[in-house]
Amino acid sequence: MKKCLICDKKLYEEPTMIHTLWGIDLAESDYCLDCLMAFEPLIGPNCLGCGRKVKEEGKVCGDCGYWKKKQVTLLKHQALYVYNEQMKAYMAKYKFIGDYRMARLFQKRMHEMIRQIIKKEKIDYVVPIPVSKTRYGTRGFNQVVPYLPPTPKVIEALKVRKNKGKDQSEKSRQARLHAKQPFILDQEKVKRLKGKRVLLVDDVYTTERTLYHAQARLLEAGATFVTSCSLAR
Ligand SMILES: [Zn+2]
Ligand SMILES: [Zn+2]
Incomplete structure (x- = not known):
């Protein structure tokens, strides 16, 4: 029995009548309707910096206002879904159990969003946020990669700095916010980024730090523009 x-x-x-009526495709037929309905699309108006929902069009949220004051160039982040309880449940299964099949659920929509950003922002390279070696070991894959469309623009230019500390997801929000630069550059690959426009892709945007640390590294490498997107925010 399929579960x-x-x-x-x-x-x-068999796909039921209701699946047909809802236009649910094959990738979604691995889930019950209650689970599918519990995902919450991230609908605007969105913060110009991080993409979260704000009251008015064309505004930034409090967090992004803080970064702006620090002279950080905002990422103009975009995401497809709210990081609600359902998305947490999905991510927990997908990331920690390492079930690659689960990526298919959002693959099409992620590919579409990334293609749109590439076109709109004239992106030269797409860089996934890397996972640490220890995590890679237990899961066997970088969970962000299946969300990337097949294009030669994808380049894994960032690597996680080796340290004996805890994994990101095991740290408290406070500890993550004060974490030091977690990324290093792949010296070979990064040469291509000089003077280029880059899109960073992550699965979830939980704190600003991860993406802004990545942005800092890419600017260091000579990228002229860095924006970002994720499945959930
Ligand atoms: Zn279910
Ligand atoms: Zn914001």
């Missing part, structure tokens, strides 16, 4: 990949509820083998 929902998130909540383990039993599923019908």
Whole structure:
């Protein structure tokens, strides 16, 4: 018996009438309707810096206002979904159990968003946020990579600095905010970024730090413009 990949509820083998009516495709048929409906699309108006929902069009949220005052160039981040309980449940299964099949659920929409940003922002290279070697070991893959469209623009130019500290997800929000630069540059690959426009891709935007640390590294490498996107925010 086929089960929902998130909540383990039993599923019908055949696509049901309701699946057809909702326009649910094959990738979504691995999930029950309750799980699918619980994802919350991130609808605007969005903060110009981080993409979270704000009251008025054309504004930045409090956090981004803080970064702006520090003379940091805002990332103009975009995301598809709210990081709600359902998205947390999905991510927990996808990341920690390492079930590659689960990436398919959002693959198409991620590919679309990334292609749109490439076009609109004239992006030369797409750089995924890397995962640490220890995490890579337990999961066997970088969970961001399946969300990237197949294009020669993808370049894994960032690497995680080796340290014996805890994994990001095990640290408290406060500890993450004060974390030191976690990334290093791949010296070979990074040569290509000089004078280029770059899109950073992550699975979830939880704190500003990760992406701004990545942005700082890419600017160091000579990139002229850095923007970012993620599945959830
Ligand atoms: Zn379910
Ligand atoms: Zn913001």
